[in-house]
Amino acid sequence: MIAERMAEHEAVLQGTKALEPLLAAAGSMVSEALLTGHKILFCGNGGSAADAQHMAAEIMGRFQAEREPYPALALTVDTSVLTAIGNDYGYEAVFARQVRGLGREGDVLVGISTSGTSRNVLAALAVAKKMGLKCLGFSGAKSEQMASFCDICLAVPSTVTARIQEMHIMMGHILCEIAETAIVRQKK
Numbered sequence: 001m002i003a004e005r006m007a008e009h010e011a012v013l014q015g016t017k018a019l020e021p022l023l024a025a026a027g028s029m030v031s032e033a034l035l036t037g038h039k040i041l042f043c044g045n046g047g048s049a050a051d052a053q054h055m056a057a058e059i060m061g062r063f064q065a066e067r068e069p070y071p072a073l074a075l076t077v078d079t080s081v082l083t084a085i086g087n088d089y090g091y092e093a094v095f096a097r098q099v100r101g102l103g104r105e106g107d108v109l110v111g112i113s114t115s116g117t118s119r120n121v122l123a124a125l126a127v128a129k130k131m132g133l134k135c136l137g138f139s140g141a142k143s144e145q146m147a148s149f150c151d152i153c154l155a156v157p158s159t160v161t162a163r164i165q166e167m168h169i170m171m172g173h174i175l176c177e178i179a180e181t182a183i184v185r186q187k188k
């Protein structure tokens with residue numbers, strides 16, 4: 001089974017290489033937002049909540065280079081906010097309401113969903129689009145719904161959640177490296 005899973009990972013990675021131009025464009029989108037005083041918001045459920053927090057930490061802390069912090073926030077971290085919104089407005093609203101409260105035109109919302117159908121992620125992207133945020137999606141092969149709200153949607157060509165997540169964090173690291181390189185270059 002182990003060898004089988006590794007082979008699956010390799011095959012999905014091969015397919016994911018086709019996303020290189022879109023990933024470069026996503027890197028430019030995030031870099032431009034950060035370099036013009038905007039912030040990056042992230043959301044997702046389960047493993048994708050962990051990915052959201054991981055990527056926000058790379059930007060607010062540092063990825064590889066010594067530099068100033070830049071504003072990034074995962075909308076998955078405040079249990080009081082999540083339980084209040086979930087309890088009063090429903091789980092579908094937990095990210096969308098935070099986008100309404102925190103998002104500003106020119107910010108980027110990164111929505112992460114391997115199925116592409118998580119209603120709270122879709123609702124957040126829909127609200128963000130209306131408010132003039134840039135929308136970036138990380139999804140799997142079934143990406144149509146998410147893509148309809150996104151400026152760029154990185155759709156990993158797989159329907160297996162674990163394999164999709166493995167590609168998401170790889171692309172997330174590359175995205176952070178692109179943004180950090182742009183930040184360091186601008187400060188020179």
Ligand SMILES: O=C(CO)[C@@H](O)[C@H](O)[C@H](O)[C@H](O)COP(=O)(O)O
Binds near residue numbers: 114162
């Ligand atoms: O990490 C995993 C499975 O690998 C799970 O926690 C997974 O993220 C959860 O089932 C999520 O609720 C799935 O949501 P989504 O990716 O379909 O939006």
Ligand SMILES: [Zn+2]
Binds near residue numbers: 165
């Ligand atoms: Zn997982």
